[in-house]
Amino acid sequence: MPAIIEVENLVKSFGDFKAVKGVNFSVEEGEVFGLLGPNGAGKTTIISMLTGILKPTSGTARIGGYDIRTEMGRAKTLNGLVPQDLALYPTLSARTNLAFFGRVYGLKGRELKERIADVLRIVSLTERADEPIETFSGGMKRRINIAAGLVHQPRVLFLDEPTVGVDPQSRNHIFESVLRLNRERDMSIIYTSHYMEEVELLCSRAAIIDEGRIVALDTIKNLIGLLGGGVIHVGVERADPGLLSKLAALPMVKEAALSTAPVSAPPDAGAEASERPPLAAGAMIKIVTERSQQAVVNVIGHLNNHNIPLTSLEILEPNLESVFLHLTGKKLRD
Amino acid sequence: MNALHIAVKDLEILFRDRGTAIQLLGLPLIFILVFSGALQTLASGQQDTRLPLAVIDEDSGPLAQALKDDIDASGGIYVVPTERAAAESALDKGELARALFIPPGFSADVTAGRSTRLRLISRPDAHAPRTEAVRLVIEGVARDMALESQILLSLQQMGEMMANIPDAFAVLAVEKGPAQARAQFEASRARPLVTLTTVVPERTVAAEEVTTPAQLAVPSFTVLFVFLTAQATARSIYDEKRVGSFRRLLASPISKAELLIGKMLPNVIASLIQVVVIFGFGMVGLPLLGQPAFSLGNAPLSVALIALLMAFCSSGLGILIAALARTENQIGGLSAVILWAMGILGGSFIPIFYLERFLGPLMRVVPHYWANSAFTALLVRGAGPGEVLPQMLALLIFTSGFFAVGVWKFEFD
The missing domain is CATH 3.40.1710.10 (abc type-2 transporter like domain)
Incomplete structure (x- = not known):
């Protein structure tokens, strides 16, 4: 499939601070592409450059063949942006908001009316169309926010953290809308989020971004595959290279190394657990496994046999969250 | 065309906001009624x-x-x-x-x-x-x-x-x-x-101090409140940035110039509506309330031209405030200090021919002075269009200056 977006060595600096440090990627026509990274990683800055809000410091990108440095005006007609903020006028009705954004893209008359009716159907808010946005729930506002980015039928839709502050029901509705737009209208979508489940669910490929750099880019399956069968973080009172090489040689273990990664409290540990320090004293060993459940049995058995007390243990199932932790040493929501 | 879409949308938002509508139209009328009435009472009780x-x-x-x-x-x-x-x-x-x-x-x-x-x-x-x-x-x-x-x-x-x-x-x-x-x-x-x-000597001296209270109060408070709408422009731009719709507009096929013009136009239109409502109230409402009527003088077209220049000047000032202020509080603070101080200094509370005696040329640093000076000439002295050309030029210079510095300092992203 041809690429609708090609990004080449894109850089953005704000004074001495480099927010985006030379990223390269491409998005195929009709693809849902994820940009995954924590807050401040540079996702919104990349989207701002691709949509013409910010000018790149260096590098460039082409959208539908139009260079964003020299033909941004044309590129803009292909883009639709759903910003992270609720970029709407609260005192105006949903219909008036959509009409305004449609007119800005040159729509008028019957075509504008039809487009508004269509996007209201997509986000299932036809009945509330004539009510002021300020009377809507947070989730409904988010849906109208998406509708405003769709009203002119863009070829590329940029969804920048579209589910922030949204209730589960509205979140599911947004997911359905995104998938339907991609499936039925062949719309290319760039989806940024720091929720790995969303990217796993919606995107065929994703770029993992940290501190302005892409640290991994692949299909979701391949990205998760980086962790093999999962990762175990083992806290011990002491560790030496000998212990690490013995652990690495155990069955179902791919590699073992000293880790500086933080270990989160178990999700069901409750208040009691949260009062405990996340890191036990001593050393933390990160063990990449082929199959985590069998590997953990082998590791604990080895430590018991050698009288090495275990101070903590965490098993990270293979998913994008653990991939990110594995790649950057940081948690996505840090 | 896009600028017009933005302007229409902003006007709709503006007039849906009752607080803003009261500030734009209600407050000036109350000021005029109170000041004009008070001055009229003083004049009829004490003056020959x-x-x-x-x-x-x-x-x-x-x-x-x-x-x-x-x-x-x-x-x-x-x-x-x-x-x-x-x-x-x-x-x-x-x-x-x-x-x-x-x-x-x-x-x-x-x-x-x-x-x-x-x-x-x-x-x-x-x-x-x-x-x-x-x-x-x-x-x-x-x-x-x-x-x-x-x-x-x-x-x-x-x-x-x-x-x-x-x-x-x-x-x-x-x-x-x-x-x-x-x-x-x-x-x-x-x-x-x-x-x-x-x-009649050729030398020019200060204006004669003879007029009705309405003839002074109506234009001077119009000047004050038209310039106060600059705050609405600044706040509208700030709100648009705060909710993120500014980013959305920047991502659309609309130029930065269109965007700024679109944000300026509603203020110009609102200012002109203010002038029409306030002057209309002076001409019709004041006599109904037993006060002397306000008159448009001998050159109503010149009065309209001054009102138009003043509306543009106020909008330029709004862009400048939006460019300088970083927070909502700063907009409120800057507006309060700049706009009210300018109004006082520029003769919106005390007629300029009194104020000039002790403030002298200092008054000329604010656009309010030039607007008030033009209105005094046209509405109090019965001057013709040719006599207010310097005031028109001054308002043009202020407008250009505000807009140029505002655009220069404006952070679109």
Whole structure:
């Protein structure tokens, strides 16, 4: 499939601070592409450059063949942006908001009316169309926010953290809308989020971004595959290279190394657990496994046999969250 | 076209917000009603409504006194006896609008039937209709006085003739008397004993301080509140940035210039609506409330042009405030300090011809002064369009300056 977006060595600096440090990627026509990274990683800055809000410091990108440095005006007609903020006028009705954004893209008359009716159907808010946005729930506002980015039928839709502050029901509705737009209208979508489940669910490929750099880019399956069968973080009172090489040689273990990664409290540990320090004293060993459940049995058995007390243990199932932790040493929501 | 879409949307938002609508339209009317009413009460309770006329009597004869008494008795004018030096100095400083000079020998000349000349000196920027009224009163009084003198002279001549003719020709004397009087009347018309010359020096001095309270309060509060709408422009831009719709607009095929023009236009339109509503209230509402009506003066088109320039200037100022302020509080703070201080300094609370006496050229650093100055000239002094060109130019310069610095400092992203 041809690429609708090609990004080449894109850089953005704000004074001495480099927010985006030379990223390269491409998005195929009709693809849902994820940009995954924590807050401040540079996702919104990349989207701002691709949509013409910010000018790149260096590098460039082409959208539908139009260079964003020299033909941004044309590129803009292909883009639709759903910003992270609720970029709407609260005192105006949903219909008036959509009409305004449609007119800005040159729509008028019957075509504008039809487009508004269509996007209201997509986000299932036809009945509330004539009510002021300020009377809507947070989730409904988010849906109208998406509708405003769709009203002119863009070829590329940029969804920048579209589910922030949204209730589960509205979140599911947004997911359905995104998938339907991609499936039925062949719309290319760039989806940024720091929720790995969303990217796993919606995107065929994703770029993992940290501190302005892409640290991994692949299909979701391949990205998760980086962790093999999962990762175990083992806290011990002491560790030496000998212990690490013995652990690495155990069955179902791919590699073992000293880790500086933080270990989160178990999700069901409750208040009691949260009062405990996340890191036990001593050393933390990160063990990449082929199959985590069998590997953990082998590791604990080895430590018991050698009288090495275990101070903590965490098993990270293979998913994008653990991939990110594995790649950057940081948690996505840090 | 996109700028128009933004403007229409902003106007819809603006007029849905009742608080803003009250600030734009309700507050000015309350200010005008209160200030105009209070000034009117003071004026009717304390002031002589007759026009003062400084009279320099260099004759001190009985007919000069009679002239002054008759002017005083005319009803519309009262005589203020003044020394020559004091009058000239007051005219110089702009403290006097006009003065009447009675020349030495005035009484003797009129009594003897010789021509004499009164001089009415009027400042170039004195209220022209009032100067004309004063001139007509003096001319009327002088004409009556000359006629009276002519009749007396005629009768005196007739008496002299009667004394010298024989009784047999007395019938001729009866015919000769009216004929002689008619001849004197004709001579009086053809060669008036007392003529009045109106002198207007070329030098420009401060404006005359004569008007109704409404004529001062309506335009000056209009200026204040039109410039206060700059805050609405700044707040609208800030809100658009805060909710993120500014980013969405920047990502759409709309140029930055269109975006800024679109944000300026609603303020221009709202300002013009303000002017129409406030002036309309002055013309129709104030008389209904028992106060003197506001008038658009002799050059309503110039008034409209000043209003338009002022609306653009206020919008430019709004862009500048939006560019300088980083938070909502800063917008509120900057607006309060800048706009109200400018209003006070620029003569929106105290008429500029009073304020100028102690603030002098300092007033000229704010656009409010130029707008108020133009309105004073057009609406108080009855000036024509040509006389407010400097004010128009000044407003244009302020508008360009505000817009240029605003765009320069504006952070689109």
